[in-house]
Amino acid sequence: MAITDEINWTLFDFIIMGSLLIFLSIGINFVSNRTKNLKNRGLYIGILVLIFTFIWAELAVGIFGIPFAGS
Numbered sequence: 001m002a003i004t005d006e007i008n009w010t011l012f013d014f015i016i017m018g019s020l021l022i023f024l025s026i027g028i029n030f031v032s033n034r035t036k037n038l039k040n041r042g043l044y045i046g047i048l049v050l051i052f053t054f055i056w057a058e059l060a061v062g063i064f065g066i067p068f069a070g071s
Helices: 013-033 038-061
Strands: none
Touching: 013 038
């Protein structure tokens, strides 16, 4: 990697992270266009960001020990 040798991402890692970010942005755009109530919009976007964070943490360090995270 460009900054340090401790991070060793493959092309597959970049594809997965890019797709996670794209799905998050599509979800936020969908929620923003469909909900009129600001309180509900914030709640739904917060839930999407929380789901994204859990998936990201699991794939990064395997917090929950799910097999697809790799070890």
